Amino acid sequence: MGHRPEADIIELTLPARADYVSIARLTVSGVANRMGFGYEEIEDIKLAVAEACTNVVEHAYDCEVGLEQHFRVRCLLQSDRLVVEVIDQGKGFGFDEQRESLKPIRSDVDIDEVAEGGLGLYLIHSVMDDVRVHVKDGVVVSMTKYLRRDEVSSNDQSSSKTES
Structure with a gap:
């Protein structure tokens, strides 16, 4: 008898170009839907994936010659969570410095004055729920x-009535 892995893994390798970001979003959306996430949670996941992939497309391979300019999207499906990893082989960045600048958008600041850098992060x-960035x-x-599963089971007979 084989040992079942801790998580099912789905992985895509895509060219680091903007027209492939939608494929990553669509794939992860399908995975999240299959796992039972609700509409709003799926929209949040799609937004996060799009931002991470766009960061790769725009920043990872700036003028780097000789590197294969691809990125991977890996989904780890666990019983209680979905972990999505966006992986590139491009240049790293100063995440610790970026983290310090991650602040909410203030209502008293005009949107034109909000710096673009770090907004995706x-x-x-x-x-x-949890975000980790590894640069190496x-x-x-x-x-x-x-x-997050509903407290009420979908098989609850009291909420549905069948008439014969």
Whole structure:
């Protein structure tokens, strides 16, 4: 008898171009739907994935010659959560410095004055339950969304009535 893995893994490798970000979003959306996430949670996951993938497309491979300019999206499906990793082999960045600048958008600041840098990371942090960034020989952005099951079972007979 084989040992069942802790998580099912689904992985895509995509060219680091903007027109492939939608494929990553669509794939992760389907995975999240299959796991039982609700509409709003799926929209949050899609937003986070799009931001992480867009960061790769826009920043990871700036003028780096000789590197294969691809990124991977890995989904780890666990019983109580979905972990999505966006992985590239491009140049790293000063995440600790970026983290210090992750602040909510203030209502007293005009939207034109909000700095673009770091806004994607702020959005990712605001919609996902846990976010970790590993910078070494590329960047791995690991984003976790926990599956919150309803307290009432979907098989509850008291809420539905069948007439014969």
